[in-house]
Amino acid sequence: MVVHRVQPYNAEPPPGALACHALTPLDTFYGRNHGAIPDLDVTAWRLVVDGLVDRPLTLSLDDLRGNFPERTVVATLQCAGNRRAGFLRVRDIPGEDPWGPGATSTASWAGVSLADVLAFAGLRPEAAHIAFTAPDISEQGGPPEPYSASIPVAKATAGEVLLAWEMNGRALPRAHGAPLRVVVPGWIGARSVKWLQRVTAQTEPSGGYFQSVAYRILPAEADPEQAGPGDGISLGPVALNSAILRPADGARVSPGPVEVTGYAYAGDDRTVARMDISLDEGRSWLQAALDPPASPWAWQHWRITVDLPEGETAIIARAWDTTGAAQPEYAGHLWNPKGYANNSWDRIAVTCR
Amino acid sequence: MVVHRVQPYNAEPPPGALACHALTPLDTFYGRNHGAIPDLDVTAWRLVVDGLVDRPLTLSLDDLRGNFPERTVVATLQCAGNRRAGFLRVRDIPGEDPWGPGATSTASWAGVSLADVLAFAGLRPEAAHIAFTAPDISEQGGPPEPYSASIPVAKATAGEVLLAWEMNGRALPRAHGAPLRVVVPGWIGARSVKWLQRVTAQTEPSGGYFQSVAYRILPAEADPEQAGPGDGISLGPVALNSAILRPADGARVSPGPVEVTGYAYAGDDRTVARMDISLDEGRSWLQAALDPPASPWAWQHWRITVDLPEGETAIIARAWDTTGAAQPEYAGHLWNPKGYANNSWDRIAVTCR
Numbered sequence: 001m002v003v004h005r006v007q008p009y010n011a012e013p014p015p016g017a018l019a020c021h022a023l024t025p026l027d028t029f030y031g032r033n034h035g036a037i038p039d040l041d042v043t044a045w046r047l048v049v050d051g052l053v054d055r056p057l058t059l060s061l062d063d064l065r066g067n068f069p070e071r072t073v074v075a076t077l078q079c080a081g082n083r084r085a086g087f088l089r090v091r092d093i094p095g096e097d098p099w100g101p102g103a104t105s106t107a108s109w110a111g112v113s114l115a116d117v118l119a120f121a122g123l124r125p126e127a128a129h130i131a132f133t134a135p136d137i138s139e140q141g142g143p144p145e146p147y148s149a150s151i152p153v154a155k156a157t158a159g160e161v162l163l164a165w166e167m168n169g170r171a172l173p174r175a176h177g178a179p180l181r182v183v184v185p186g187w188i189g190a191r192s193v194k195w196l197q198r199v200t201a202q203t204e205p206s207g208g209y210f211q212s213v214a215y216r217i218l219p220a221e222a223d224p225e226q227a228g229p230g231d232g233i234s235l236g237p238v239a240l241n242s243a244i245l246r247p248a249d250g251a252r253v254s255p256g257p258v259e260v261t262g263y264a265y266a267g268d269d270r271t272v273a274r275m276d277i278s279l280d281e282g283r284s285w286l287q288a289a290l291d292p293p294a295s296p297w298a299w300q301h302w303r304i305t306v307d308l309p310e311g312e313t314a315i316i317a318r319a320w321d322t323t324g325a326a327q328p329e330y331a332g333h334l335w336n337p338k339g340y341a342n343n344s345w346d347r348i349a350v351t352c353r
Numbered sequence: 354m355v356v357h358r359v360q361p362y363n364a365e366p367p368p369g370a371l372a373c374h375a376l377t378p379l380d381t382f383y384g385r386n387h388g389a390i391p392d393l394d395v396t397a398w399r400l401v402v403d404g405l406v407d408r409p410l411t412l413s414l415d416d417l418r419g420n421f422p423e424r425t426v427v428a429t430l431q432c433a434g435n436r437r438a439g440f441l442r443v444r445d446i447p448g449e450d451p452w453g454p455g456a457t458s459t460a461s462w463a464g465v466s467l468a469d470v471l472a473f474a475g476l477r478p479e480a481a482h483i484a485f486t487a488p489d490i491s492e493q494g495g496p497p498e499p500y501s502a503s504i505p506v507a508k509a510t511a512g513e514v515l516l517a518w519e520m521n522g523r524a525l526p527r528a529h530g531a532p533l534r535v536v537v538p539g540w541i542g543a544r545s546v547k548w549l550q551r552v553t554a555q556t557e558p559s560g561g562y563f564q565s566v567a568y569r570i571l572p573a574e575a576d577p578e579q580a581g582p583g584d585g586i587s588l589g590p591v592a593l594n595s596a597i598l599r600p601a602d603g604a605r606v607s608p609g610p611v612e613v614t615g616y617a618y619a620g621d622d623r624t625v626a627r628m629d630i631s632l633d634e635g636r637s638w639l640q641a642a643l644d645p646p647a648s649p650w651a652w653q654h655w656r657i658t659v660d661l662p663e664g665e666t667a668i669i670a671r672a673w674d675t676t677g678a679a680q681p682e683y684a685g686h687l688w689n690p691k692g693y694a695n696n697s698w699d700r701i702a703v704t705c706r
Contacts, residue, residue: 080677217677219627219640233626239678268676273586274572282686287572323621324433324570324694325592328681333635341677 001028004097008033008138009175012102019245019261022294022301023074023168024105031175032079032103034147034210035136038195042179047163051131051200054122061165061179067120068112073160074294075185076265077192079103080215080235083243083346084339086331093339101243101346104265106299109183111164115157118201123157127201130156131208132182132193141209148208149191151184151236153201160185160297163196185297186268188235190215205234217336224337238267240327241343242275242302242319249348257305262346264290264319265299274320275302279313282329282345288317308352317346354381357450361386361491362528365455372598372614375647375654376427376521377458384528385432385456387500387563388489391548395532400516404484404553407475414518414532420473421465426513427647428538429618430545432456433568433588436596436699437692439684446692454596454699457618459652462536464517468510471554476510480554483509484561485535485546494562501561502544504537504589506554513538513650516549538650539621541588543568558587570689577690585689591620593680594696595628595655595672602701610658615699617643617672618652627673628655632666635682635698641670661705670699 001011012030021028042061049057059067082103087093118130131150138147155161162183165172172178177194184191190210205211207229216232218224242264247253264272271293276285288304306315318327328334331344354364365383374381395414402410412420435456440446471483484503491500508514515536518525525531530547537544543563558564560582569585571577595617600606617625624646629638641657659668671680681687684697 217627217673219629219638221637233673233675233677235677237676239674239676274570276572284574285572320570320586321592322586323590323592324586324588325678325696326681326687328679329686330682333682334679343678 002100002102004099008035009037010097012099015101015243015245016248018102018105018263019301022106022291023108026168026170026173029105029107029176030079030103032189033136034138034140037175038135039174040135040179040195045179047180047196048198049117049121050198051202052124052127053118053201054124057121064112064163068116070110071113071162072108072110073162073183073185073297074106074108075183075297076104076106076299077189078238078241078265078267080188080190080340082241083342086342086344087335087339090332090335093337096339101245104263104299107167108169109162109164110166111162111180113159114161114163114182115159117163117199118157123153123201126203128153128203129205131200131202131206132196133198133200134193134195135197136195138209141213145209147193147210148206149193149211150206151187151191155184155187185295187237188215191236214338215340216338217340218338220335220337222337235340238265239341239343240266240270240319240321240325242317242327243346244315244317244348247348247350252351252353253308255310255352258308258350259303259305260315261301261303262317263299263301266319266321269296270321270323271296272300272319273322276318276320277304277306278316279306279308281314282316308350310352312349312351315348315350355453355455357452361388362390363450365452368454368596368598369601371455371458371616372654375459375644376461379521379523379526382458382460382529383432383456385542386489387491387493390528391488392527393488393532393548398532400533400549401551402470402474403551404555405477405480406471406554407477410474417465417516421469423463424466424515425461425463426515426536426538426650427459427461428536428650429457429459429652430542431591431594431618431620433541433543433693435594436695439695439697440688440692443685443688446690449692454598457616457652460520461522462515462517463519464515464533466512467514467516467535468512470516470552471510476506476554479556481506481556482558484553484555484559485549486551486553487546487548488550489548491562494566498562500546500563501559502546502564503559504540504544508537508540538648540590541568544589567691568693569691570693571691573688573690575690588693591618592694592696593619593623593672593674593678595670595680596699597668597670597701600701600703605704605706606661608663608705611661611703612656612658613668614654614656615670616652616654619672619674622649623674623676624649625653625672626675629671629673630657630659631669632659632661634667635669661703663705665702665704668701668703
């Protein structure tokens, strides 16, 4: 793993490790944390469901397993800072980690549908947002506060949002949120709260730092130190993105056919419709073979075999989604003060000799 | 109106005529036709609902009015060829009309929800697509055929898709589909079939030319004459787009503050989160004031007052949606053989003196 920070632990796999696996192995799955990883006693742990519900609930893991149907969803999680390294080549972003394309991983998650739990609790019509609270303490946003986030009721009740205790058929590891985490398919990873302790139905989004101040796209000219609650575009559904996983950036390859592989991820409820590769700076494009998605919320791997000329070649990748939208060209035009959502064309340089 | 073709009638308003009106006046609303405009006898007209339904229906306009609740939705319609003129400046597209940004208009539509009609007919679970057939005959796709299109069941039953007989509070004009048309909010105009005669539930998309061959993004290198059914990205939900409506491209303005206005439209179920204007080729951006959308499927007007230097200035506009996605930069990178879905940055030149 490429470790960006030891405390709190933040690490991503090298790009090549994400190739070939439709489901990312647990020890390869990226880790994005805002505080120390909690060590919860499962027997004492309870989930509280409160706020604008008719029947507030306090549930053990056995209560969840026994009272609601189990549901499995394949979902990609992607950190909003994925590919920030591409922004750093344009302009520095102090205090934020230089994530490559490895802050994106996919698992098969099992647990219960949040929609079922909210229906059982009797969600009131005036509830507009569902907030999640966890015990990991972050010191990032000024005074230390427990991590929290929220999603709108429409997404929370759409069925695919899980309270998950299983990951790729195995017990959810502590590093990934045991005993229970939220999985919000198609949305930025920051909303898939780990070590979940409380689900609250409310009229407003979470007032926590990571919902109201962080994970927002500010205008390039804005001073992030001056940004207050509500400023900028609050990130939720993920925007169309893709990355080259193999060969590695800067690799040397021998003359002859070279297989280029990567992932594409449409985010939200969309899928990828076409994957383009250019060897001539975007003047012409080749279409890569694209895997079908394992679910509407899963990445798609792609591959293409190309012949490279001798010397250095830039290989560029871009995806198109089912609306006919393509990724924008240049990271510099998307640069923003916290470095979120770099979904510009991906590019590597390969030397053939 | 700027008339691209008299028979079949295809016309758009000049950009400035779309400014300031949240709802486009009926005589300003763009017209996109593939055949002659039918003249239907309303008393004899019936809507047939058939295919994979338990109770096939034959309904008069009075049956529709009397048996289902009336529903009103504000929705923007946008032709997939909107802003094709920007592609033509890159490379010619023989046989396709040079639409500007005026192939986009917004109305308040009233009628019944397609979801209610399908529920009444008893939509069977094996139905995956809802096809619409109209009597206007197109000669565009080889042998003449009646216009048809389809949408997936998930969209058809989402509630907002209307069978509409009213537009901006007035009887639907013949030119816009009287006595009854489909309105598919957030999707390309080609799916909002006018002069509707038949709704068919089926397992596959419509096999008609305008679903299976046209309205698809082919790779730039493809020969459109060789394209067959199923080739390319089938267009449905509209991709994020925007346009400058005033001043006009090429306008001369006097020194002093100049108001720049336009529309932005996120398409699908998305809305626009930010609108940027650049006077320096995208090196820096100003944020325009953005109107809230009248519905999740409506465009948003925006405006900003700028001071222009003496001489010629390029004014560039781009929108961001609620996923943090921005429009791509350059039309040349999106060019495709039929010229669909140009959602690159919009640009006008204005001379100040």
